[in-house]
Amino acid sequence: MGISNFPMITSLRTTLKEHGLKDTQPRRFVLQALEKLKKPASPYDIQKWVDAKGGSINAVTVYRIIETFMRIGLVHRHPCDGHFSLCSMPHKKGHHGFLHCTSCGKTQEFHDEQLCKAEERVARTLKFRSSTHVSEILGTCAACAA
Amino acid sequence: MGISNFPMITSLRTTLKEHGLKDTQPRRFVLQALEKLKKPASPYDIQKWVDAKGGSINAVTVYRIIETFMRIGLVHRHPCDGHFSLCSMPHKKGHHGFLHCTSCGKTQEFHDEQLCKAEERVARTLKFRSSTHVSEILGTCAACAA
């Protein structure tokens, strides 16, 4: 169990079976898109990627697949209260860090243990049982600054 | 300068003048709404608040006012790549922390210096010039857990 054996599209079938879910082409498409895009993507981004590859997928289906994948921990959805916005494949379950360059639009993922610990401590202090935490840092990337 | 003298609606006029902007009723409405709501709100949330108070404001105007307010540092917009989503008044310029209860929907703001420092360190390490950072922690609040 867990997602540490990802991203390997070949194990998708296994993971789906573990959760009693069917192995379908749309689901394979969505996972591939998220793997290849390598950055947070919207449902429509995913649809475009599939189209570009000569495939086809309904946007509603993408929304539903993402919901399913979130439920089984395959993808992470950026928490923007009531908006779908973006999702991506987490390096590690339950937390995420992003650096987003407002100049070129590129997003880079990071993971920092101290930052994780700090977020967990904050939750604990405020009697909050946290399931996920996300850090987003906005600014200018090295390439754009130069 | 700075936003430390907020939230005081009376100083809005001054701040606007400092930036060569006009003191208008819609702008006062938006600031009041954000102050009173005390949590991240969408443009339509703000419009509803104004309506509920017997006032009236066009949604497009709310969007534009929020853009203006962001530019002069009066409000913070949660960074959700390409989506407006939510904005709120920052306790301190340039950073934000939120605990969002997925059960009751309440959002509580926090500020943690260590977490701030950790985010700044991550940016520095990755040669990233950060302007803003946001932490969102999702889970269950004390009230809902009980």
Added chain:
DNA sequence: ACTGTAAATGCAATATTATTGCTTTTACAA
């Protein structure tokens, strides 16, 4: 292999959120 069935997808309609261009109104400097 075939078949029945629940699950998944597609499709259509609708709701919500966000943007754009243009007209009208308004703040405020002169």
Added chain:
DNA sequence: TTGTAAAAGCAATAATATTGCATTTACAGT
């Protein structure tokens, strides 16, 4: 008081998200 640029309103449209229902499909059981 008045002229003018800025701001707000209005209308149209685009983009994003959800819902209900019809159709297709994966796959378990035979």
